[in-house]
Amino acid sequence: NAGVTQTPKFRILKIGQSMTLQCAQDMNHNYMYWYRQDPGMGLKLIYYSVGAGITDKGEVPNGYNVSRSTTEDFPLRLELAAPSQTSVYFCASSSHSSSYNEQFFGPGTRLTVL
Amino acid sequence: QQQVKQSPQSLIVQKGGIPIINCAYENTAFDYFPWYQQFPGKGPALLIAIRPDVSEKKEGRFTISFNKSAKQFSLHIMDSQPGDSATYFCAASKTGSNYQLIWGAGTKLIIKP
Numbered sequence: 217n218a219g220v221t222q223t224p225k226f227r228i229l230k231i232g233q234s235m236t237l238q239c240a241q242d243m244n245h246n247y248m249y250w251y252r253q254d255p256g257m258g259l260k261l262i263y264y265s266v267g268a269g270i271t272d273k274g275e276v277p278n279g280y281n282v283s284r285s286t287t288e289d290f291p292l293r294l295e296l297a298a299p300s301q302t303s304v305y306f307c308a309s310s311s312h313s314s315s316y317n318e319q320f321f322g323p324g325t326r327l328t329v330l
Numbered sequence: 331q332q333q334v335k336q337s338p339q340s341l342i343v344q345k346g347g348i349p350i351i352n353c354a355y356e357n358t359a360f361d362y363f364p365w366y367q368q369f370p371g372k373g374p375a376l377l378i379a380i381r382p383d384v385s386e387k388k389e390g391r392f393t394i395s396f397n398k399s400a401k402q403f404s405l406h407i408m409d410s411q412p413g414d415s416a417t418y419f420c421a422a423s424k425t426g427s428n429y430q431l432i433w434g435a436g437t438k439l440i441i442k443p
Binding site: 220247249256257258259260261264266272274306308310312317318319320321322323324 | 336339362364371372373374375376379419423428429430431433434435436
């Protein structure tokens with residue numbers, strides 16, 4: 217049981233480049249989330265999904281896109297990378313049946329845009 | 331109204347001391363208050379959580395105190411150890427929000443040996 221996995225671990229992009237951050241979970245969780253973590257700022261929700269085929273915007277969605285074609289996978293797409301997108305990105309998942317709504321996090325992707 | 335304010339930003343405590351981290355919220359609809367622990371290079375992990383129908387919850391050396399009237403909750407770590415050095419985040423959510431968490435800014439805790 218790998219939990220939540222994210223690839224890549226690190227990436228450097230040039231301004232204007234595109235990339236996809238991969239996220240997968242093997243816990244059969246309905247809910248999945250993408251966060252960005254900036255120093256001293258806590259976690260900000262980018263997008264979330266309540267199930268395959270259903271996604272919605274979080275607090276900071278501009279510059280990002282997501283899709284959820286399967287229960288397991290929830291990739292995050294950056295179309296035109298900007299320096300403001302330099303951050304650590306975390307994917308998380310949770311089960312709606314959990315009374316304490318525990319979110320399980322992946323190890324993160326550290327992205328630098330130059 | 332959606333904010334969760336966390337303090338202090340950083341904290342240094344001697345081993346065996348009791349670090350206390352505080353959080354305050356405005357939205358009275360919040361009904362779930364978790365604390366997450368994050369070690370360097372890792373994702374956050376749930377440490378302990380509380381609902382507003384109780385004023386205190388203990389799990390091992392970790393205690394959440396909850397004051398509904400003041401709209402505040404805090405994390406206490408008893409007999410703190412160097413291994414507790416991490417960043418701690420409080421958060422809050424409300425029923426019907428698709429389990430979205432509103433996060434505090436985090437507290438970097440260092441326990442000195």
